[in-house]
Amino acid sequence: MALLEIKNLTIEYEVEKVVVHAVNDVSLSIEQGETLGLVGETGAGKTTTAKGILGLIPDPPGRIVSGEVLYKGEDLLKKSNKEMRAIRGEQISMIFQDPMSALNPTMKIVEQIAEVIRLHKDCSEAEAQRGAIDILEKVGIRGERGEEYPHQFSGGMKQRVVIAIALACSPELLIADEPTTALDVTIQAQILEMMRELKTEFNTSMLLITHDLGVVAQVCNKVATMYAGEIVEYGTLEDIFDRTSHPYTEGLFNSIPRMGVRAQRLKPIEGLMPDPSDLPGGCYFSPRCPYATDKCMREHPPTVDIGGGHLVKCHRYTEGGLANG
Amino acid sequence: MSNTSVNTASGKRVIAKRKWWTGLLDFFRRLSKNKGAFISMFFLIIVVLACVFADVISPYDYAKMDLVNKLQFPSWQHICGTDNNGRDIFTRILYGGRISLLVSVISVAIATVIGPIFGALAAFYGGRTDGIIMRFLDIIMSIPGLLLSVSISIALGTGTVQTAIAIAVGSIPSMARVMRAQVLTEKDKEYVEAARAAGATDTRIILTHILPNCVAPLIVQATMRIGSSVLLISSLSFIGCGIQPPTPEWGSMVSAGRQYVRTFYPMVLFPGLAIMITMLAFNLFGDGVRDALDPKLRR
Numbered sequence: 001m002a003l004l005e006i007k008n009l010t011i012e013y014e015v016e017k018v019v020v021h022a023v024n025d026v027s028l029s030i031e032q033g034e035t036l037g038l039v040g041e042t043g044a045g046k047t048t049t050a051k052g053i054l055g056l057i058p059d060p061p062g063r064i065v066s067g068e069v070l071y072k073g074e075d076l077l078k079k080s081n082k083e084m085r086a087i088r089g090e091q092i093s094m095i096f097q098d099p100m101s102a103l104n105p106t107m108k109i110v111e112q113i114a115e116v117i118r119l120h121k122d123c124s125e126a127e128a129q130r131g132a133i134d135i136l137e138k139v140g141i142r143g144e145r146g147e148e149y150p151h152q153f154s155g156g157m158k159q160r161v162v163i164a165i166a167l168a169c170s171p172e173l174l175i176a177d178e179p180t181t182a183l184d185v186t187i188q189a190q191i192l193e194m195m196r197e198l199k200t201e202f203n204t205s206m207l208l209i210t211h212d213l214g215v216v217a218q219v220c221n222k223v224a225t226m227y228a229g230e231i232v233e234y235g236t237l238e239d240i241f242d243r244t245s246h247p248y249t250e251g252l253f254n255s256i257p258r259m260g261v262r263a264q265r266l267k268p269i270e271g272l273m274p275d276p277s278d279l280p281g282g283c284y285f286s287p288r289c290p291y292a293t294d295k296c297m298r299e300h301p302p303t304v305d306i307g308g309g310h311l312v313k314c315h316r317y318t319e320g321g322l323a324n325g
Numbered sequence: 326m327s328n329t330s331v332n333t334a335s336g337k338r339v340i341a342k343r344k345w346w347t348g349l350l351d352f353f354r355r356l357s358k359n360k361g362a363f364i365s366m367f368f369l370i371i372v373v374l375a376c377v378f379a380d381v382i383s384p385y386d387y388a389k390m391d392l393v394n395k396l397q398f399p400s401w402q403h404i405c406g407t408d409n410n411g412r413d414i415f416t417r418i419l420y421g422g423r424i425s426l427l428v429s430v431i432s433v434a435i436a437t438v439i440g441p442i443f444g445a446l447a448a449f450y451g452g453r454t455d456g457i458i459m460r461f462l463d464i465i466m467s468i469p470g471l472l473l474s475v476s477i478s479i480a481l482g483t484g485t486v487q488t489a490i491a492i493a494v495g496s497i498p499s500m501a502r503v504m505r506a507q508v509l510t511e512k513d514k515e516y517v518e519a520a521r522a523a524g525a526t527d528t529r530i531i532l533t534h535i536l537p538n539c540v541a542p543l544i545v546q547a548t549m550r551i552g553s554s555v556l557l558i559s560s561l562s563f564i565g566c567g568i569q570p571p572t573p574e575w576g577s578m579v580s581a582g583r584q585y586v587r588t589f590y591p592m593v594l595f596p597g598l599a600i601m602i603t604m605l606a607f608n609l610f611g612d613g614v615r616d617a618l619d620p621k622l623r624r
Contacts, residue, residue: 054522060452089524096522101515106537106620115533116523149620165523 001073002029003205004053004092004173009067011045011052014060020277022048024229026067030173030222035199035206037216037237039252040226043273046209047097049226050175053207054094055084071173090120093166095176099158099183103150109161110136110146116168132168139164139194156187160194167198174199174206180215192218213256217241225249228274228284231303235310245312247289283315291316355617362613365606372422372603379419387412387420388571396589406591408581414591418599421573426603428489428568429554435493437547440500445531445539447501448508459505462498470495471560478566488567492557496550503546507539541615548611552604575600 011023023045030036038046051057053069055076069076071092076084088094093116096102104112113132117123123131133143139160150158159179166174179195180188196219199206208219216223216237223240225233225248233246244250251269271288274280280287286296296315304317357363375382391411399406405414447458465473474491481487511517512535520534559576561567568574575596582592 056518056521085524085526087524088522094519094522096515096519098515102519104516104520104534104538107533115520115525119524119529151620162519165519 002070003032003034003072004207005029005068005070006049006053007068007070009049009052009069010065011048011057011062012065013062018277021279022062022229022276023052024279026226026229026231028224028231028234030205030207032172033203033205034222035208035220037220037223038207038209038226039211039213039216039223039249041211041273043276044226045229045276046226047177048229050094050177050207050209053175054088054092055079056088086120089116089171090169091171092173092175093169093171095159095162095166095174095179097178097181099155099162102162103158105150108147108149109141109153113146113161113165113168116165120169132164135164135168136161138167138198156183156191159183159187159191163191163195163198167202167204170202171204174204175209176206177209178211179208180212181210188215195219213252225252228279229276230284230313231311232285232313233311236308239308239310243310245306245310245317246285246314247291247316248285251288283313352617356613359613359616361609362616365609365613368606369603369610372606373426376419376422376426379416379423383413383416383419385413385416387417387573396585398589399591405595406589408578408592409585409589414578414595417573417578418575418596421575421578421596422599422603424485424568424572425555425558425575425600428485428492428558429551431486431489432492432554433496433547433550435489436496436500436550437543439493440497441504441536441539441543443497444501444504445508445535448505449512449527449531449535455505458501462501465494466498470557474557474561475564475566478561483567483569485568488558488561491561491567492554495557496554500543500546500550503542504539507542508535511535511538541619544611544615544618548607551607552600555600555604 006026006028009023009026010021013020013022026045026049028036028038038049040046048057048062052064053071053076057064064077067077071087076087079087103109107115110129110132113135114125114128117128117131118125121128121131133146136146137143141157141160141164145153150161153161159182163179166176176195180191183191192215195206198204206219208215210216220237222236223234224231225240225246227248233240233244233249235243239245240249244253248269251267254267255269257266269288274284274287280297282295282297282299283289283292283301286292289296293315299315301313301315301318303311303313306312306317356366379387389412391407393411394403394407395409395411397403397407397411403413403415405418408414408417443458443462447455473495477494478488478491481490517530517534520530525534556576558567558574559580562569562574562577563580568577570577578596579593579600582589582596586593
């Protein structure tokens with residue numbers, strides 16, 4: 001049984017009668033100890049999916065329309081607030097994108113870490129503090145710096161603290177929402193390396209949300225590409241990187257520079273992502289797709305398994321192909 | 326963590342004790358960097374002590390009339406002079422401080438506790454909760470402050486606590502509004518969401534995460550409110566609600582001196598100075614407390 005299995009999750013935001021289809025019929029699963037990379041451009045619904053797992057969608061305006069989020073076989077969407085609070089931070093924890101604002105400016109670092117421990121473990125304040133200092137040292141910060149406040153830390157250090165908070169209760173699943181986006185490249189590498197080590201040490205599974213394929217290649221076992229709230233391609237790292245199948249994933253690869261290939265210009269994907277409150281008929285990617293045909297404009301493609309669990313949502317792989325339909 | 330050592334019981338006590346003391350010492354150390362605030366704090370301590378020990382300091386009775394010696398200018402016998410009934414003004418300022426300071430501090434304390442609770446709840450839950458709470462406070466706000474205090478004061482009767490409540494009710498909406506605005510900006514910050522993702526309850530998020538980040542404007546608002554409360558108390562006593570004569574009270578002492586303002590200045594000047602200097606001290610002290618509590622200004 002997979003540790004986390006999302007089935008047909010659909011999330012909408014309704015703002016003044018306009019319905020924004022943020023996440024459409026998303027299914028994915030994460031096994032114990034595995035790292036799944038969720039890739040896609042800004043606004044594809046990656047963060048909304050992550051918040052959906054933790055039940056952190058603000059309601060209103062957000063609304064989970066349908067689907068199941070099975071964690072160890074139990075549907076998280078059916079859990080009460082109280083049950084969810086016990087899961088958040090202990091079983092599933094989240095690393096936020098911007099370490100600058102993810103820490104409370106008026107609380108000492110060690111207290112912020114100790115807070116999570118106190119919330120979930122039945123222990124005294126002193127034990128929690130000691131646990132907090134232990135985990136702080138694990139992420140490479142000297143214990144005595146715990147007495148300081150967030151503004152005394154650099155960006156990379158703050159992200160280490162955020163990771164320490166997320167790992168304080170040794171969660172089974174870690175959701176990392178663009179953990180390195182706000183950091184510069186040298187610090188990115190350090191943080192990724194550290195996350196990988198800690199993940200192995202704690203045997204944590206991870207859902208890594210990013211738009212950086214380089215990060216995915218370093219850390220992930222499986223990759224899901226997300227576009228306009230849908231998973232358009234899903235497979236192992238090798239499936240996605242070596243047997244790229246969906247035109248959108250292909251476009252993502254073409255828009256990053258590669259060593260050894262002398263291209264005059266990068267080939268970005270033409271156009272913009274469709275407005276999620278007004279999605280096009282047929283395939284959502286069809287307006288930007290170089291292979292699009294009439295059928296793509298008309299019919300929404302089904303998800304097809306093109307071999308060994310490599311899933312693609314594209315008419316090029318459906319029965320009959322692009323031409324007839 | 327589960328693998329901690331054996332002597333946790335004693336260890337906990339030591340850590341908790343150390344934290345409490347160093348926190349307080351740290352606060353005063355930072356406050357002492359702000360000279361104005363530090364001097365104000367000592368001044369306020371002296372004022373409070375002087376008011377508390379008024380009967381030791383002054384040989385006179387605040388209510389005893391001595392018409393032979395009325396309207397005396399300051400002298401060694403009466404350092405602030407005597408009023409139109411021959412009562413020693415300095416003595417009346419000391420006794421009046423008891424009432425003025427006590428009532429205004431109590432009323433501001435009531436407003437500073439209740440107002441922000443409403444404001445925080447309104448901002449945090451939004452929607453209908455926000456609507457109901459804020460419209461209710463708008464109704465209170467739409468009633469002129471003096472009329473509201475007079476009505477409540479008449480309903481509750483005279484007395485220190487009753488007067489404090491009458492004045493506090495008028496302050497609650499503005500305290501709530503300050504808090505609401507502050508919480509609205511704080512509650513969407515990522516650390517609040519991070520706390521929620523860590524499994525914290527709403528109460529905990531409001532109390533330990535949002536509130537400490539919202540106190541700065543509240544402290545300023547509260548210290549300014551002390552000043553306006555003193556004036557409101559005097560308005561109440563002037564109308565005949567609130568504090569009853571012969572109990573002296575700063576505001577009513579000033580208003581009693583109005584008719585003598587051209588010919589006999591001490592009746593207006595000295596109680597007025599008492600109000601002014603004390604309010605200045607409160608404001609400076611409030612500023613200092615706000616700065617001392619802000620971790621970003623720590624060194």
